[in-house]
Amino acid sequence: MSNLEQDPNEIRCGAESGGETEVLAGRAVPLGGPRGMSVSRTLPNAHRRMIGAWCFVDAYGPEVAVMRVPPHPHTGLQTVSWLLAGEVLHRDSVGSLQEVRPGQLNLMTAGHGISHSEESPETLLHGVQLWVALPGADRRTAPGFEHHASLPVRSGPGFDATVIMGSLGGVTSPATTYSPLVGAELAVEGSAEVPLDPAFEHGVLLLDGEVDPLEAGPLLYLPPGRDLLRLSGRGRVLLIGGEPFGEEIVMWWNFVGRGHDEIVAFRKEWMEGEGFGAVEGFDGGPLPAPILPGTRLRPRGRVR
Numbered sequence: 290m291s292n293l294e295q296d297p298n299e300i301r302c303g304a305e306s307g308g309e310t311e312v313l314a315g316r317a318v319p320l321g322g323p324r325g326m327s328v329s330r331t332l333p334n335a336h337r338r339m340i341g342a343w344c345f346v347d348a349y350g351p352e353v354a355v356m357r358v359p360p361h362p363h364t365g366l367q368t369v370s371w372l373l374a375g376e377v378l379h380r381d382s383v384g385s386l387q388e389v390r391p392g393q394l395n396l397m398t399a400g401h402g403i404s405h406s407e408e409s410p411e412t413l414l415h416g417v418q419l420w421v422a423l424p425g426a427d428r429r430t431a432p433g434f435e436h437h438a439s440l441p442v443r444s445g446p447g448f449d450a451t452v453i454m455g456s457l458g459g460v461t462s463p464a465t466t467y468s469p470l471v472g473a474e475l476a477v478e479g480s481a482e483v484p485l486d487p488a489f490e491h492g493v494l495l496l497d498g499e500v501d502p503l504e505a506g507p508l509l510y511l512p513p514g515r516d517l518l519r520l521s522g523r524g525r526v527l528l529i530g531g532e533p534f535g536e537e538i539v540m541w542w543n544f545v546g547r548g549h550d551e552i553v554a555f556r557k558e559w560m561e562g563e564g565f566g567a568v569e570g571f572d573g574g575p576l577p578a579p580i581l582p583g584t585r586l587r588p589r590g591r592v593r
């Protein structure tokens with residue numbers, strides 16, 4: 290057993306009893322392809338793996354680029370596609386063909402297995418790609434897709450919040466969720482006081498403009514126990530949060546599972562063309578899965 294993995298419980302208690310915020314630095318990840326994009330990945334982070342059920346946060350742009358993500362599989366999660374600029378075309382194996390534009394939500398529930406592709410023309414792209422882990426009771430649900438062309442807004446002092454997922458200040462998104470959570474885009478103007486659910490932990494990411502106390506790039510983590518988020522300035526901010534996720538999960542490539550053998554089986558099914566349906570109409574072949582690591586994948590909790 291390595292030192293890092295010696296006693297995750299001790300780290301978990303320390304982080305919560307202190308009640309301190311954390312700055313989670315992003316790392317640049319190239320998505321590949323000609324004129325392809327680089328994304329800033331702030332979840333999972335080396336130390337903090339999840340915020341509520343949110344387990345993956347990629348932010349990209351604004352930059353002129355082409356998005357071209359060939360058909361690939363997912364299990365055990367929801368993908369949340371949210372744009373500030375540009376347009377992305379989604380195709381999936383349950384027959385969906387749906388463009389998403391700024392202010393709209395494309396939500397894909399992988400359940401026991403789905404595959405999809407994403408593509409854009411060469412255009413100014415700015416957005417986030419988020420994953421929500423499904424709880425054990427729902428992770429094998431039927432795959433599905435939802436497009437929400439308009440979402441409710443919760444306004445308050447110094448802000449207008451578009452509620453993308455879950456609830457904020459009594460306003461609830463129509464999108465399907467499987468655990469108590471929030472995902473919102475906050476338009477901040479002046480001194481904002483945003484209501485938070487104190488049962489939730491939260492993450493706050495600056496999307497554009499200048500908003501104190503945020504800096505461009507990293508995700509600010511707020512532990513449970515806060516009922517207010519104070520921001521000031523002018524700009525747009527992503528707010529995610531949820532009840533701390535109690536289950537340990539394995540995240541590998543595009544799969545969320547619960548153990549090594551399950552991930553191996555997901556990979557085998559994908560490579561053999563089983564279990565994930567087919568994406569119609571994408572100009573190109575599916576993405577092959579990477580090679581598995583030489584060691585067994587281990588389930589991890591929300592902090593490492």
Ligand code: MN
Binds near residue numbers: 363543
């Ligand atoms: Mn995907």
